[in-house]
Amino acid sequence: xxxxxxxxxxxxxxxxxxxxxxxxxxxxxxxxxxxxxxxxxxxxxxxxxxxxxxxxxxxxxxxxxxxxxxxxxxxxxxxxxxxxxxxxxxxxxxxxxxxxxxxxxxxxxxxxxxxxxxxxxxxxxxxx
Amino acid sequence: xxxxxxxxxxxxxxxxxxxxxxxxxxxxxxxxxxxxxxxxxxxxxxxxxxxxxxxxxxxxxxxxxxxxxxxxxxxxxxxxxxxxxxxxxxxxxxxxxxxxxxxxxxxxxxxxxxxxxxxxxxxxxxxx
DNA sequence: GCCTATCATTCCGCTTCCGAAATGATGGCC
DNA sequence: GGCCATCATTTCGGAAGCGGAATGATAGGC
Numbered sequence: 001x002x003x004x005x006x007x008x009x010x011x012x013x014x015x016x017x018x019x020x021x022x023x024x025x026x027x028x029x030x031x032x033x034x035x036x037x038x039x040x041x042x043x044x045x046x047x048x049x050x051x052x053x054x055x056x057x058x059x060x061x062x063x064x065x066x067x068x069x070x071x072x073x074x075x076x077x078x079x080x081x082x083x084x085x086x087x088x089x090x091x092x093x094x095x096x097x098x099x100x101x102x103x104x105x106x107x108x109x110x111x112x113x114x115x116x117x118x119x120x121x122x123x124x125x126x127x128x
Numbered sequence: 129x130x131x132x133x134x135x136x137x138x139x140x141x142x143x144x145x146x147x148x149x150x151x152x153x154x155x156x157x158x159x160x161x162x163x164x165x166x167x168x169x170x171x172x173x174x175x176x177x178x179x180x181x182x183x184x185x186x187x188x189x190x191x192x193x194x195x196x197x198x199x200x201x202x203x204x205x206x207x208x209x210x211x212x213x214x215x216x217x218x219x220x221x222x223x224x225x226x227x228x229x230x231x232x233x234x235x236x237x238x239x240x241x242x243x244x245x246x247x248x249x250x251x252x253x254x255x256x
Numbered sequence: 257g258c259c260t261a262t263c264a265t266t267c268c269g270c271t272t273c274c275g276a277a278a279t280g281a282t283g284g285c286c
Numbered sequence: 287g288g289c290c291a292t293c294a295t296t297t298c299g300g301a302a303g304c305g306g307a308a309t310g311a312t313a314g315g316c
Contacts (some may be wrong), residue, residue: 015251017143019244025143026247027178029154031169036195039274040171042303047162052154054148069163070208071305076265081302085268098312110281116147119154123143167304170273189294199275204295209272226282226293 001113028122033115044068045078049087052102053112058093059102087111130207149218149254166212172196173206177215180230181240186221187230 017025033040041049047068052059061079065072079102080089087108094100145153162166169177175196180187189207193200207230210216215236221227 014160015143015145015149015254015256017248017251019241019248021143021253022247023178023182023240023244025245026157027175030175030178031196034171034175042170042222043168044303045160047155047158050151050158054151060263068159072264073266073306074304077303093263095237096263096313100264112146112151115154116151119150120145120147123145123150126143128143172273190292200294201276201296202274205273221293224283224293226296 017123017126024126025119025123027058028125029119032118032122041082042078044074045082048075048078049082049108052088053104053108057101059105060093060098060099061102064102082108086115145251145254152254153247153251155175156253157247160246160250170206170209172202173210176203176206177210177236177240180216181232181236185229185231188221188227189230190227192230210236 048064051064051067061072061075064077068075079088079090083090085107086105089103089105090100091103093101139212176192179192179195187199189203193203207216207218211218214233214237217233218228219231219233221229
């Protein structure tokens, strides 16, 4: 059986799914997030979080605002929230002190890792 | 099970992905949602919406509250919002008039379908 | 040194969401 | 019919998000 789960060999699998599977996956993961967290992140917050953890640094408020298509205050507020729960950190850029560099944290990395595992697990359980 | 995708002979479509792909997918879809909608749905709202469209009726406030692990007022409020944008509707249950049955709408079905297509498209574009 | 452009943040009024408690309507049992 | 259980909703005070405008800090051209 070619169930490659943790298999040591790299599994190059094209990720294909039917719309019904996609929706079921989105539902199952969203439900997991809603259920196990008191306070859940907004779509913006999760997008910012994943951007910072998936794309190469440096990340700035301005860059994120442009990417998400929202205003800079919206980014600042989201960073306030994400910073308060330690999922992200930020620091002045020493090269250009007008900039603020958004930084990853250990807690944030763990959260993102957990989310990735959750999605993978739910994807695995999808009906074919 | 005629999987109506493009893949003619893809009967077995195991949805497997690596955590990095899963996170990239979640990011890409979230970004799409953040970018193209002024007003975006909360995790609760999207979970309710998908539950109603994916799982067999009837759906009640109480049932949804239990499933999501939140209070009934939270469900009522989410239904107010989703109803205002026509993604869901609700009606008194004539058999037991204490109950409220949550109903699908044409607009909601279109929205859900669009979401499914978005996820599938983003999944297809994932790096392998 | 000034002036202006460019950062991020704070302020403003407004809307939305939250949980808990109170309310209103209905059903079921005796 | 009376009483209690069970629905969903409304109310309440508080927290958080929003866009737009104003503010403060820094950089760079001159």
